[in-house]
Amino acid sequence: MGYNCVVLVKQVPDTKRITGQAMNEDGTVNRAALPAVFNPEDLNALELALQIKDQYGGSVTVIAMGLPAAAAVLREGLYRGADRAILITDRRCAASDTLATSYILSCGVKKLNPDIVLCGRQAIDGDTAQVGPQIAEKLNLPQITYVETLVSLAGKAIVAKRNLGNGWQEVRSQLPALLTVIDTANEPRVPRARQLMKCKSAQCRLEVEAAAQNAPSVDVDAVCRDLKTRGLLIEQWNLDDLKADLQWCGRDGSPTKVHRIQSVVLAAKESKIVEPSQSGIDTMVHELIVDHTIG
Ligand SMILES: Cc1cc2nc3c(=O)[nH]c(=O)nc-3n(C[C@H](O)[C@H](O)[C@H](O)COP(=O)(O)OP(=O)(O)OC[C@H]3O[C@@H](n4cnc5c(N)ncnc54)[C@H](O)[C@@H]3O)c2cc1C
Structure with missing residues (x-):
């Protein structure tokens, strides 16, 4: 029996290459100064899905939500071995926090009705690790987070080993289920050169339209038809395609509001030595409560 897997892949700024220009003066990330990359743990999620396909058959679909530029991670998903790529892109997604992002992605997953949904544990920019579990909750799916090893897959049952940092836990679940990896x-496997060369030209419609602006003789419909025939059209879904309830999307669907962003740099002189005793800890906790750091 084959398993249909959906892998959620996010395009993120490469936070390993932080330079002096990486932050704007207001403390927000200067995305233009950082190269965009495939979120690292999403590569592990994709690899696990590809291993499931190799062993049991089925299919792998990659989904990204983002601007048209996010099609780059979907191209990479295709050349690494995914069968289908879908970009969820819509201006009305802008300013989505994790709650809205997971609602929108859950609408996309629902349309595909997969056996297994795989996410990275965490994105290296937003860093919340909330999106996977929130999608599982919205779709009423069992979830296994922090997956390190797929122990077994048989019929409608999956067993996976979670790495909790200070130990491991084996969890059995019914399918469909969501895993964070x-x-x-x-x-992650090294892509095959032939597949890489082929999928380099995969595009979504918005990319074809953007290229056609400089070449008015290009027939966008004909190019998209040709890409589709060759399995190189990255599908594009908007919020209407997802039948999404707009009150749960974008700014309206995002209860988190950023009031102030502050860059905190602690100097050595600001450090304080706490005596390693019960009274030292009590004094420190008291001070933190008094200055409203905790409590
Ligand atoms: C207060 C606040 C305000 C924000 N405002 C904005 C804003 O105005 N504009 C903006 O662009 N962003 C904004 N964001 C960022 C945006 O909400 C997050 O990037 C997004 O919700 C994903 O959360 P995360 O990065 O923490 O992902 P995590 O929960 O750490 O990601 C876990 C996994 O979920 C999947 N995943 C997450 N996001 C996506 C995606 N987009 N596509 C596919 N898979 C995905 C991946 O598998 C990933 O490994 C804001 C975030 C916060 C907290």
């Missing part, structure tokens, strides 16, 4: 789960 950590970076020690596997070594």
Whole structure:
């Protein structure tokens, strides 16, 4: 029996290459100054899905939500071995926090009705690790987070080992289920050169339209038809395609509001030595409560 897997992949700024220009004066990320990359743990999630396909058959679909530029991670998903790529893109998605993002992505997943949904544990920019669990909750799916090893897959049952940092836990679940995958789960495969060359030209319609602006003789419909025939059209869904309730999307669907962003740099002179005793800890906790750091 084959398994249909959906992998959620996010395009993120490469936070490993932080330079002096990486932050704007207002404390927000200067995305233009950082190269965009495939979120690292999403590569591990994709690798696990590809291993499931190799062993049991089925299919792998990659979905990204973002601007048209996010099609780049979907191209990479295709050349790494995914069968289908879908970009969820819509201006009305802008300013979505994790709650809205997970609602929108859950609408996309629902349309595909997969056996297994795989996410990275965490994105290296937003860093919340909330999106996977929130999608599972919205779709009423069982979830296994922090997956390091797929122990077994048989019929409608999956067993996976979670790495909790200070130990492991084996969890059995019924399918469909959602997994979040950590970076020690596997070594993402090196793409095959032929597949890479083929999928380099995969595009979504918005990319074809943007290229056609400089070449008015290009027939966008004909190019998209041709890409589709060759399996190189990255599908594009908007919020209407998803039949999404707009009150749960974008700014309206995002209860989190950013009031102030502050860059905190602690100097050595600001450090304080706490005596390693019960009274030292009590004094420190008291001070933190008094200055409203905790409590
Ligand atoms: C207060 C606040 C305000 C924000 N405002 C904005 C804003 O105005 N504009 C803006 O662009 N962003 C904004 N964001 C960022 C945006 O909400 C997050 O990037 C997004 O919700 C994903 O959360 P995360 O990065 O923490 O993902 P995590 O929960 O850490 O990601 C876990 C996994 O979920 C999946 N995943 C997450 N996001 C996506 C995606 N987009 N596509 C596919 N898979 C995905 C991946 O598998 C990923 O590994 C804001 C975030 C916060 C907290």
